Amino acid sequence: MGSKNGIAEWVVKNLPSSHTFVDLFAGGCAITHAAMLSGKWKSFVANDISDAPQLFRDAVEGKYANEERWISREDFFMFKDSDPYIRVCWSFGNCGRTYIYSRELEPYKRALHRMLFAKTVAERRVAFSTVAWELYALCKAGKEFNTSVRNMGSLQSMENLQRLQNMGSLQSMENLQRLRIMQGDYREVEIPDGATVYCDPPYIGTEAVTNKKCYGYGFDHEEFYGWLRDAPFPVYVSEYSMPDDFVEIASIGKRCTSSPKNNSRKTTERLFVHERWAGKVKGRSCYGGIFD
Template sequence: MISTPPNGEVLFLYIFSEEPNLKQSEKWKRGLPYVGNKGQKAEKIIDILPAGSRLVDVFGGGGSISLTAASSDKWNEVVYNDRRKTVVNLLKALIKDKPHFDLMNYVYMDRETFYSWRDKMPDSIERTLVLTIWSFSNDLRSYLWGPKNEKDKLQLTRALFLGDTGTKLDGLYSYAKNENSISGKYRLFHKWRLAEMDISSHRDHDQLQQLERLQQLERLQQLERLQQLERLERIKYSVLDYRSLDIKPSDVVYCDPPYIGTGKSYGGFDDDAFQSWLAKCPAKQIYISEYTQLPHTEVAFILGKKLSFYAKGKRPDELLLKYVK
């Protein structure tokens, strides 16, 4: 399918609904495990955006667009911008390993400790790290697990990393003790779990089935990959409000703002102010991710439905829009 805007330029329309199968060595491109991150679709978006001298990732979030762009040869410079300073500085710290975070220190956290970090600690890179790892759906507010399975998940985590639960799960500690990385221990956990399910009683089998995932370890191993990167010289870090960015006519601009109608969840984002900014933005190439087609835009690409473990019911297709002036 193609769509022809008023200026006669032809835009090819893609439909995309599956996450590309990233190699293990490339999964660092997903960036931070952050709400709204484009990890599932970043490769396709970067393929579609036009090449140029500089890409400006206006609402950078978890950084998957900027990281994927920086690993390509399409732009000489990539500006990763987000007004949430601690989010930008967390990604920067992990990539540059300065300051260094020993991620093993964050594998275990109970509900009370999480709420203490959320409510009593000042805003900081470390607080953002904790809330990102230990919040449900990365919302930075709710504890990762519900009361129903919290005890079992924490016990399993202690067994894997400390071996001090006083249960037969502590055998997992000996099984994985020679692995020094979080990803290595988590890989052996899955191997151990499958082996135990083959020999366990029916009751134990059901418990192991329910303990299929330790989400905090999945997020930590994602951050672990970022720490293993060499410096990405193409990325420039920015913490400005989008209206304060110095954008040039030659820039390629990508915007992933809070979606229409969700502004209250993001500190009162003003949709009308964003529309006004788009009209004044000097860049000739502006692309926007949205579920709703905005005024003065053409649907350039259909990215498909967002894949989510927690999604219920039908979800609309996400669109990649091109702003037409």
């Protein structure tokens, strides 16, 4: 939920380089990951109030290189609070609360998973005939065939796992020493002098905030704006909109994929900085006279 995977490179490209990159709302660390690959910083701090960044650290350390478990709905609810891999990668939209697949599609996905991870041809054949049988049963029941079949072909859990496994490419002692993972409130993180500070907070007005969905607690945006206004260093913020004293430094169109109802919703992602710092953003000096 809220992952910046699709626009991570764009975000990183628009941030000034320095010695340290600080990601105060790191979540699954999509931005920290892109920042580490960019070569713009030497050290990285990834903080979040949840333990999600630990999943990233574990992935970088190669913990998921041999992962191939099928996690059922029952397993999900039993283990989600103790295992961040199960909570994040096996939940709908990575939100950590609801299971990744509907009850109707779960048997197909399980069969597809078995096919993909089968060690022998015989095992693969059994899994294949299960998929065919389930498909036949679905058609016979006159269920929404098209949507089900379309959804059947991809395994989101597999894509999540592959992403984690790719992170293993960062696994060198040097990279691991350069990455510091923290769990706490954004205001408690000690910021090294001259660091590039980035925030991707829960977006104002989104369901995750208004219904306290997914993150499990609310977020006080007024307090956040106050903290940004007082901060003795520039802080770059991802949001759809910000109060008038914040200046947009970049924007990009993005397709919203975390909505269960409407996959094709388009949004504009924006990067902001408080007006006190707007004139100091590298390579950008003119904001229509806002900077004094």
